[in-house]
Amino acid sequence: MAKLQKSIDKKNALINATIELVNNNGFHATPMSKIAKMAKVSPATIYLYFENKQDLVNQTYLLVKSKYTAYAFATYNANLSVEEGFRTIWYRIAEFKFNDCKNGLFLAQCDNTPMIDESSRQEGIRHLQPLLDLWERGKKEGIIKPVSNYLLYAYSINPLSFLMLNNQRGTCTLDEQFIEDAYQSAWSSIKCEGK
Amino acid sequence: MAKLQKSIDKKNALINATIELVNNNGFHATPMSKIAKMAKVSPATIYLYFENKQDLVNQTYLLVKSKYTAYAFATYNANLSVEEGFRTIWYRIAEFKFNDCKNGLFLAQCDNTPMIDESSRQEGIRHLQPLLDLWERGKKEGIIKPVSNYLLYAYSINPLSFLMLNNQRGTCTLDEQFIEDAYQSAWSSIKCEGK
DNA sequence: AAAAAAAGAATGAACATTCATTTTTTTATA
DNA sequence: TATAAAAAAATGAATGTTCATTCTTTTTTT
Structure with missing residues (x-):
């Protein structure tokens, strides 16, 4: 070798x-x-x-975050309609979080504790840019609610972490129907009424 | 004294x-x-x-969780309509998380790490019963989507933790409009279409 | 043979918890 | 009410363990 x-x-x-x-x-x-x-x-x-323990965990975080976003955007391209684009990304993220629990759990812990250096966290966030771009386009087209991206993220993507965590703890079970319901909730929370 | x-x-x-x-x-x-x-x-x-450090943190968790739910349900009564009841509880929870950041942050950390004993976590969850009851009623009345309570929680309540965290980290700012937008997202994600 | 990589043992600091005393509060008595 | 003995609460220092990191030696690669 x-x-x-x-x-x-x-x-x-x-x-x-x-x-x-x-x-x-x-x-x-x-x-x-x-x-x-x-x-x-x-x-x-x-x-x-x-270098030391903190460096080990920072590097681990960035690596997992990269894997996560690479997976999330792998099948997306900017020519898709806003709705199709969002559905594409959303389902990829759901797949990642639900199938790759180990990495999903790790990210949840990093994102909710002071475990990671602030600078590493910042760097991790930047990876999401394509999704933010998609949302901006959606707002211009009148398809996505004209609200802050934080709000859109909080209501459409972040809930997946909560569901993953509860699935992991055995408090809820994920089947196809459940995931489709989740997607519908996500989409209805960010789309403009009547779209 | x-x-x-x-x-x-x-x-x-x-x-x-x-x-x-x-x-x-x-x-x-x-x-x-x-x-x-x-x-x-x-x-x-x-x-x-x-008794020891673990006991200290478990007790702290349960105390904060009690404060949280007491605040959440203080102005709620079961005679309100489902929509009014939900709005009442949602706004109280939002107020708690946004005004009492110290406690809010602490709960977010407990809920996303292995810091708390599983039994303490279980006990903490039970406090939310009135909200679950309200949702069951809403489903019967055809006002709330007929999906798992975990899903309803994930999309209507849990996002508040994410927003609180980002507000705390200075990455987003909360004004009245923002909170009203958040409420609208929460409600549209759990209500039946057209209601 | 020299250089690089890896190892196990060693080091010193930090920590949760306990111990031996001291301080404060309560109780009982005058 | 005033006082002192007893009980309870609180303390600072001590203990023994655990841990991140480094040091010295050995093994592997060039």
Whole structure:
């Protein structure tokens, strides 16, 4: 196996262990020693790949966030109508959050705690630009409510995190009908009345 | 000052310090020594009021959750129409989350991390019963969409947490118009089409 | 043989909790 | 009511553990 590949494998193992352990115990209850053990390396080795624990978790966050947005926009293109474009992105995000729970949970925890540096969080947000652009177009066309993007996000995308979390905790179950209902709620909360 | 009052004051000071510090640093990055310092008691004194750190944070969670639901339902009564009842509760919750950020932030962190015992979390959820009852009535009357309560909550109430968080982080600003827009989004996501 | 990567053990700081005293409050007695 | 003994509450310092990070040595790669 090439040297570079080996390094990448090790880095990935460390990142996966971090996600797994932080999901179960939280950032500060996840010792470097356990991360090392789960990734099958020595604690000292972590410091060859990451500056320190905070850097490890920041990098993990940005990587997961990238995966998330890459997945979200993979099938989207700006030629779609606003409604079709939104549906496309929404369903991809739903798929990601519901199928890739590990990553979804990790993001939920990062986004709701002081675990991540503010600058890393800021960088994570920028990835959503295509969705914001779509909304701006929708507002111009009179299809999307003329309100702040934060509001649109809060009511159409963010609820997916809540549903994922409850699904994960076993308090609600996701079937096709449920997801279609969720999409309808999302769309009715952001579209202009009568559209 | 009566002895009992003094104890209550101390317990409150400890709980307030816990909320403040956990909001800023997270549960595990909040040492008992700092909580004690902020509450102006000795670390040892904490253990006269709470069994251990986990008990302190569980109790704090349940107290804040109680405050939250008491506030939410204070002006509600079951004789109101479904739409009026929902509006009443929604606005109270919005007021709580936006005006009492300290408590709101704390709940957001508890609800999105493994910080709280599962049993405490379960107990916290039960407090929302009146809202669930209202929704059941709304479904019978054909006013509320016939979907799971989790879905209704995800799209009408939970977004308030996201907005509070972003307001807190300075990324969006809340004025009257914003809140009215938010209410409209919430209502359109759960009401039956055309109602 | 030299350089790079990885390892395990070591270090020192931080932490939750407990311990031994001191301070405050309550109770009982005159 | 005043006082002192007893009980309760509170304290600061001590304890033993856990942890992030570093150091020195060993293993692997070039």
